[in-house]
Amino acid sequence: MGPGPSDVHPRVLRAMATPLVGYLDPSFVEIMTDVQELLRYVFRTDNEYTLAVSGTGSAAMEAAFANLVEPGETVLVPSNGYFGGRMGEMAARVGGEVVTADAPWGEPLDPATIEAAFDEHQPTVVGVVHGETSTGVRQPEIDEIARIVHEYDAYLVVDTVASLGGVEFRTDEWGADLVYSGSQKCLSAPPGASPLTLSDRAMEKVRNRETQPRSWYLDLEGLWTYWGDDPQYHHTGMTSTVYALREALRLVAEEGIQARWERHRRLAGALKAGVEAMGLELLPADEHWLPSLNAVRIPAAADGDALTSRLLEDDGIEIAAGLGDLAGEVVRVGCMGHSARPANVLPTVGALGRALDAQGVDVDVGAGVAATNRELGE
Ligand SMILES: *Cc1c(COP(=O)(O)O)cnc(C)c1O
DSSP, X not given: OOSSSOOOOHHHHHHHTSOOOOTTOHXXXXXXXXXXXXXXXXXXXXXXXXXXXXXXXXXXXXHHHHHHOOTTOEXXXXXXXXXXXXXXXXXXXXXXXXXXXXXOTTSOOOHHXXXXXXXXXXXXXXXXXXXXXXXXXXXXXXXXXXXXXXXXXXXXXEEOTTTTTTSOOOHHHHXXXXXXXXXXXXXXXXXXXXXXXXXXXXXXXXXXXXXXXXXXXXOHHXXXXXXXXXXXXXXXXXXXXXXXXXXXXXXXXXXXXXXXXXXXXXXXXXXXXXXXXXXXXXXSOGGGBOTTEEEEEOOXXXXXXXXHHHIIIIIOOOOEEXXXXXXXXXXXXXXXXXXXXXXXXXXXXXXXXXXXXXXXOOOOHHHHHHHHHHHHHO
């Protein structure tokens, strides 16, 4: 119940034990094609350029900025969370001039702030984080942000590492130009094959670069020689990880993407109701709540690190301490993919309550567990 890796379904574990074949074996190429089709379904896109980048979510993030940004271009990234900061660091390392769209940690970006940043800085690439794992904030109005970005003929990159497959996201309808994710959060696959999709227009920008991307390994044109029609060797495909990702994506398709969004809302909603009934609160306002990652404020008297250790040692439940600016102020309870089940949510609420109580914090554990139970029963 942390920020990933989430629990993996037994079918995904079994898929990982499939015997290996060559990375250009026709049977493996078929599996890659399945992965691409299933990723289009999950991303809600018709983008041809849809693939899985070797590496974790950060590799996909790096692929986004290494390809879309040329040295000297201005890149706008958010200041309201840890992963927005990582975007900025990556954009700077590929030679971008980084400017920030400011909002406090715990709040989303206001599209008006992005509009103002265009007036001031004229960025060509804008990054936003859909589900900010450090704050538990869901960025709303991606469609409105995309509209502004396109008015200025710029490109919108969206990080959905902690939300894809768990929280509503619509690439085409909302107008995102490049969207990337990770496999080990709401998709409940092992880490190592990270979904990425980009529009024809974004791929045009990559193809028309004046300078080659500084990363050879993450060069999207190079990756497409392997993931496109008539696959050629670029680097060895991640055989077992791709088997696993396909199985995890099939589980998403079997459940149905809308049903899956709904399940995350329901299960995380029960968790949220429980911590609130206990007397605690989440960091973000209700309308920006990210069901896949619940940032629970802890009183100043509580010790976040001791809480997470106690849950792990006494209850066998993994949650995470606060990250970056929020260290010591929140604990982060994930509710992702195959982990988002009643059998996990209910014990987590009880264990968190008991651990806080043991630290002398005044919480009503019984009321919390009862509230979670009631929500789960509805
Ligand atoms: C986890 C996460 C990342 C980084 O992914 P890794 O798999 O750790 O490389 C990036 N962005 C967000 C929002 C995340 O939650």
